[in-house]
Amino acid sequence: MENYTVDEYALCTRFKSKRKKKRLVKEDFEKQLIQLRKLEVELWKKRKDLPLVPLEIPYQKGWQRNFKLRDDIARSNEAPFYRELLEKINTWQFSPEKSFKRKKKRKRRNVYVEKIQTVKEFSEWEWRSPKLELTEKEKMHFYKRERWCSNFKRYKIHYVFNEPWRYVLRVSPYMITHTKMVDSDLESEIQLLDNYIVNHNLRNKINRLIHGSSYKWSYYEKENPKEISPIKNKSLHALYQQYADEMIENHGK
Template sequence: MENYTVDEYALCTRFKSKRRKERLVKEDFEKHLIQLRKREKELWKKRKDLPLIPLENPYQKGWQRCFVLREDVVRSSEAEFYRTLLEKINTWQFSSEKSFKRKKKRKRKHVYVEKLQTVKEFSEWEWKSPKLELTEKEKVHFYKRERWCSNFKRDKIHYVFNEPWRYILRVSPYMITHTKMVDSDLESEIQLLENYIVNLDLRNKINRLIHGSSLKWSYYEKENPKETSPIKNKSLNTLYQQYLDEMI
């Protein structure tokens, strides 16, 4: 009778080898992390879809600034055309100061300069996209312009509105009239799931499984509570090894 090793004997029987057991446990652990991510997205979507509730006492929170038609353009025969175009290219800015000034360092001194605001410009990709809402008549009022992009280190093409004088900026109070509904049970479940992921330091592992990289966004860069206590601190490898031993 021949002598067989444990692995060879496992191949001839229905018993799983040690290597296969470890692989199955690892796959089960990764499936568990993927389910955590799916559940987290479902909870976020539920919170996002909660309705708005009108406030009994609306209050002002800073100022808002946007473009409106000039008075002479409003009285012209093409007022409706430029009003429709403005709905597609209008921009908004918000500020705590009515002057809409920002701090800027100039000659080793901090000075306040007014924020620049223009109507919307379209990139080359947006201009060629079939989802662009502009009509052919509206496209005639734009011209192509090359501008240096410091991020890509090259000139990029933009399509700019050629008659900005038809619109002027108007400042108005920014009023808060509605607030988001708060579901205490939903918030409790979201916080419970987030605490589980943060305490066990599973965020980078989940991102590597879903996206292929850790993706350390600032939203996820939170201090692990267990890192403050060396006695309670356990790495992911230690937790996974314990999980592996229990399953095997």
Template sequence: MDTHQWNCRIRSARQKKRIVKTDRDKQLIKLQKRREELYQQQMSLPMVPLQQPYQRGWKRLFVLRDDVKRSASAQFYEALLPKINTIQFHYDKTFKKKKRRKKRYGYEIKQQLLRDFSTHSWKVNRVALTDEEKTCFTQVEIFDIKTKCNEIRYVLTEPWRYVLKIAPHMVTHVKMKDLDLERELGYIETHIDVNHLGPRINLLSYGRSYRWKNRFVERTKYHNRFKKLSKYAGKEAYLASEG
């Protein structure tokens, strides 16, 4: 008699292994979702003011130059500053870092520049640059050492209008802590680290890894010359794209 006709069919050894593996993967997905929920709850906790603020190192940021403040365009450049300003923190007021020179360590001042924009950031425009503010930027081509390729960047044409200022970094607020939330989150993190479940969770949640530098570049095998042509385009348009 065929086992497929039984009310309760007997599973093979391979099917049993598959059921165990599928159930384990479902548990890992559930564990990852719970971890993300806890992270969101931890990030949504409010900031609590300190009764006694304290200084924690120094911070360096850009401010408007004194002569530009007295000019007629001071209000325009003051509104542009929060969108391109950068802040660095350091334990020392000199903002020096170690650099090795001929088998000896020396010190040099850390470089700090105004924010520039990549081609993607320029198109998305999350900082809400106005058309008038976009005219203050210049398109330049640079060679990125990390990606080892040329990139188009949009940099400020007149950076001399801003100067660096060093100020004490005062801590006035701290994040509220939830002991129950941190205890459960710590238990999940320990369970994942001890049992080496990170790679499997990453595969189930985000798929296989990819090269970050090709994120905005279409892969060669997916290139299609006719993709951008309208479906109502004539025969001449298709012949021109082939050439």
């Protein structure tokens, strides 16, 4: 009678080899991580879809600045046209100071200069997009302009409004009248899931499975609790080995 090894005997039978068992356990573990990610995204979406609740006492949080139609233009016959156009090209800025000034360094000194605000300009891609809301009559009030782009190191085309004098800036208090509804049960689930992922250092592993690489986002750049508390000092390998032993034991049964 010939002698066979365990692996050779497994190939001739319906039993799984030791290597295949480890591979199946690893695949199952990765599927569990993907399910954790799906659950996390679902919980985030539920929190995002929570409605706004009006505040009993609104409060001011800084100032806001946007454009309005000039008084003499508002009294003219063309007011409806330019008012409708303004709804499509208006811009907003927010600042804690009413002066809307920002700090800038000049000759080794910090000076305050006013922020520049203009109506919306359209890139060449936006101008050719079928989703552009401008009518043909409104497009006639824009001109083509080339501007140097320091990010792409080349000139880029923009379409600029040719009559900005028809609008003036308006500064008004920025009032907070609503707040996001807080669901304590939902926040508890999110925090519980986040604690599990962070404590076992699974974030990079999940990112590699989902995105193909481990992203170093500032949102995830937190101090690892397992490095703080020796009680939580369980490495990913130890967690995986424990999970693998349980799965092999279950397959054996």
